[in-house]
């Protein structure tokens with residue numbers, strides 16, 4: 089499954105509000121207060137979230153809001169305090185004129201930070217292929233729980249923040265808040281006309297959170313579909329829906345952070361036990377939505393959130409709120425079977441029925457009730473890609489084209505121009521996904537088929553005429569070629585400071601669920617959006633079994649019982665940064681008779697030196713190692729258990745090529761290893777105090793020291809992230825069957841606080857350009873001024889807590905921050921065309937403060953820009969914690 093959606097775009101063109109802090113004095117002490125998202129993050133101009141000092145509830149938010157209102161009512165037209173938060177977030181949101189300077193808010197007493205309001209788009213794929221749903225529940229233990237233990241989520245309240253729900257659906261209760269109805273709480277926050285991108289969004293909440301987008305209805309079915317077609321994970325849970333996404337606008341379904349926080353606070357007030365958030369983006373635990381979710385966790389609510397759909401961009405793509413403290417972040421696994429529209433191939437070589445994706449242009453169905461000829465596209469240079477004008481006559485035929493080299497739009501336009509009545513694209517890699525055709529001139533349908541089916545059609549064409557048929561409504565179910573593997577869209581962790589993300593994975597690729605009746609009632613969708621409600625449902629089953637479990641008990645039980653997945657090529661385990669503990673198994677979680685804590689081991693720093701006295705380990709080399717205490721609790725009060733330990737190595741991951749340049753899809757060790765696979769190239773784990781005869785008494789705990797040794801045989805310059813699974817197997821006395829409990833661990837092979845965060849210099853960055861992106865020659869005589877500015881283009885390959893760009897004179901004396909020169913909590917760039925770079929601007933104005941309120945008078949002359957990017961875990965006050973770059977000199981006129 090490949091996806092195209094991206095929550096945030098970092099565009100060269102869009103310059104956000106400048107925010108900085110006083111250079112000398114502030115950098116020494118004060119905390120910056122106005123957060124600026126990098127250029128390109130979609131924000132609501134003039135809207136801000138004001139975060140106040142102190143815990144939620146400790147401040148009189150209403151008084152603070154009133155005082156802000158009276159401060160700006162006269163001077164700023166249209167200044168309104170919009171929402172006030174006081175349970176999970178301490179602060180309020182503001183809407184003002186788009187030119188309103190947030191620094192003014194930051195200067196009010198008690199203000200901790202002022203955040204721009206981020207707009208996010210639903211991270212989802214529309215209808216790829218349909219699947220046979222119940223098979224999933226067999227693979228995740230849900231069937232066994234329902235059949236053998238009888239838990240169905242009864243009595244548990246699950247809140248969903250989404251696009252609403254079609255509660256009139258027969259498989260979703262066909263009721264709203266009536267007695268005995270599955271829907272007992274929730275509300276509409278937006279109405280049908282809301283578009284966060286409008287200058288003045290129209291908010292007209294209706295009496296019910298009715299869904300006009302589809303996403304929320306699909307998510308709801310995964311948790312609580314009543315059957316017979318869609319069997320939810322927790323069919324008897326009591327459900328709530330908070331609608332913060334409205335109807336699609338230009339195909340996008342969007343909302344904004346201020347509404348997400350409102351939705352979370354409302355759900356908390358309604359007393360939800362479990363909060364399910366199939367949304368997210370960004371990437372720091374300090375983001376307001378992550379803070380609100382962390383606070384909800386602290387208050388005892390289980391919060392489950394999508395890890396993100398940015399897997400194609402590689403490491404550090406986990407979003408917020410998934411990165412909130414204690415939030416259960418969820419990765420996606422591809423379904424075992426795909427059900428899609430059937431295409432019958434009629435050929436001399438033999439007939440075959442194959443499955444296809446949903447059409448790329450949703451309003452043009454791929455329907456051919458009578459046989460039509462299939463034509464393999466091939467031009468005079470034997471290209472079958474269909475990327476150039478097609479000279480073949482395809483009149484009345486369906487064109488067969490290979491995926492690659494140009495867009496689906498171009499392929500469709502070319503085939504249509506040659507007379508084709510339809511296009512079948514065959515994949516060039518394994519897996520299925522939903523192509524997208526947005527060109528409105530395309531009037532013929534386009535679908536995707538698998539690589540194997542494409543090869544079959546191509547070979548059938550070599551032995552004569554081939555026709556195809558695709559009757560309306562004809563559906564076929566076939567095993568998926570990516571069954572049980574991580575969905576390639578699923579985002580990777582870790583968090584910016586090596587926090588584990590995701591925690592766990594669930595089926596999310598090719599999921600068949602309920603859909604609003606007006607759109608047909610059922611469809612398939614893919615995304616961590618689909619995996620998230622699956623986990624929320626399993627949490628309800630677990631909480632029903634163990635009502636007194638705390639949030640961390642729940643997370644621990646899920647992760648301990650998860651099943652790490654094997655990488656099909658390397659045969660090793662998939663890295664915890666991609667899959668967390670692995671595929672959920674709720675039956676094993678509920679029937680567990682032991683608990684191992686901590687359930688996740690993030691290794692953010694290591695000791696470096698000789699390690700001796702650890703039985704089993706021998707190396708005279710200086711190695712990096714970490715020691716952690718792990719406690720195994722035998723919850724069986726009657727029987728003692730024997731403990732045996734094993735260690736499963738996961739593939740190491742890196743975003744660096746051997747030459748130091750960046751690669752989006754991580755390289756894995758040892759799959760791409762050319763050299764030795766000595767055990768020094770793998771992480772090693774030793775537990776000296778556990779021997780073959782170790783045991784733990786009935787109802788007792790046992791703590792052991794675990795030594796985790798980095799793969800010191802891998803060069804640290806390779807920037808590898810290693811990981812694996814501790815595997816404790818317990819056998820209770822008098823029993824022969826054993827049970828295993830896993831603890832994923834992961835860390836960086838090197839000193840993470842010294843890792844480079846900026847793109848490698850060999851990639852030509854950072855670089856000075858003119859405002860149109862044209863590189864300026866060095867040394868440049870370019871005269872920067874207001875009409876002729878210089879752009880400083882930079883790129884992060886690792887997130888940075890603070891990036892500053894300041895102008896300095898020929899004596900290296902700092903004159904102030906340039907425009908866009910103060911950037912706290914910066915996510916990594918994603919190296920796609922739209923998300924390639926951040927930039928600051930030299931236009932002749934610099935500021936002495938982070939808020940950008942104190943312009944400095946600049947003398948004409950020669951200057952350089954100094955860029956300081958704080959390395960991870962570093963101290964913002966210390967320049968030595970930064971990676972620094974100094975630009976070529978230029979003149980400011």
Ligand SMILES: *[C@@H]1O[C@H](CO)[C@@H](O)[C@H](O)[C@H]1NC(C)=O
Pocket residue numbers: 215216217218427428429444445446447563608610611612
């Ligand atoms: C998925 O199933 C629904 C309902 O059966 C159907 O309307 C839809 O066309 C199917 N989609 C595909 C891609 O087969």
Ligand SMILES: *[C@@H]1O[C@H](CO)[C@@H](O)[C@H](O)[C@H]1NC(C)=O
Pocket residue numbers: 467468469470471472473474475476477
């Ligand atoms: C054949 O197609 C390829 C790509 O689809 C294109 O680059 C090439 O120019 C085409 N050749 C001719 C002769 O049209």
Ligand SMILES: *[C@@H]1O[C@H](CO)[C@@H](O)[C@H](O)[C@H]1NC(C)=O
Pocket residue numbers: 471473492493
């Ligand atoms: C298509 O792209 C691949 C990979 O970039 C390249 O090797 C190949 O030559 C391209 N084919 C054509 C016909 O342009």
Ligand SMILES: *[C@@H]1O[C@H](CO)[C@@H](O)[C@H](O)[C@H]1NC(C)=O
Pocket residue numbers: 220223424425565566567568571
């Ligand atoms: C679904 O997948 C499983 C495992 O690949 C297979 O055994 C089963 O037959 C499939 N079901 C259908 C209807 O294809």
Ligand SMILES: *[C@@H]1O[C@H](CO)[C@@H](O)[C@H](O)[C@H]1NC(C)=O
Pocket residue numbers: 585586587690692693
């Ligand atoms: C890093 O690890 C230390 C323990 O070694 C812990 O106290 C600290 O909170 C960790 N930091 C992060 C950001 O996880």
Ligand SMILES: *[C@@H]1O[C@H](CO)[C@@H](O)[C@H](O)[C@H]1NC(C)=O
Pocket residue numbers: 652734735736813815816817828830
């Ligand atoms: C844990 O150990 C058990 C018993 O040896 C084994 O069956 C299981 O596959 C192991 N699991 C992992 C993830 O290594």
Ligand SMILES: *[C@@H]1O[C@H](CO)[C@@H](O)[C@H](O)[C@H]1NC(C)=O
Pocket residue numbers: 871872873874875876981
């Ligand atoms: C800015 O610099 C350009 C090129 O050096 C020059 O033509 C222009 O007059 C300057 N504009 C101002 C406002 O100084």
Ligand SMILES: *[C@@H]1O[C@H](CO)[C@@H](O)[C@H](O)[C@H]1NC(C)=O
Pocket residue numbers: 106873874875907931932933
């Ligand atoms: C530089 O850009 C900032 C922010 O857009 C603006 O406030 C300032 O007036 C500009 N300076 C010049 C000299 O144009």
Ligand SMILES: *[C@@H]1O[C@H](CO)[C@@H](O)[C@H](O)[C@H]1NC(C)=O
Pocket residue numbers: 898899900974
């Ligand atoms: C300014 O700093 C650069 C290094 O960034 C150094 O090479 C240069 O000598 C310094 N110039 C002065 C005048 O200190």
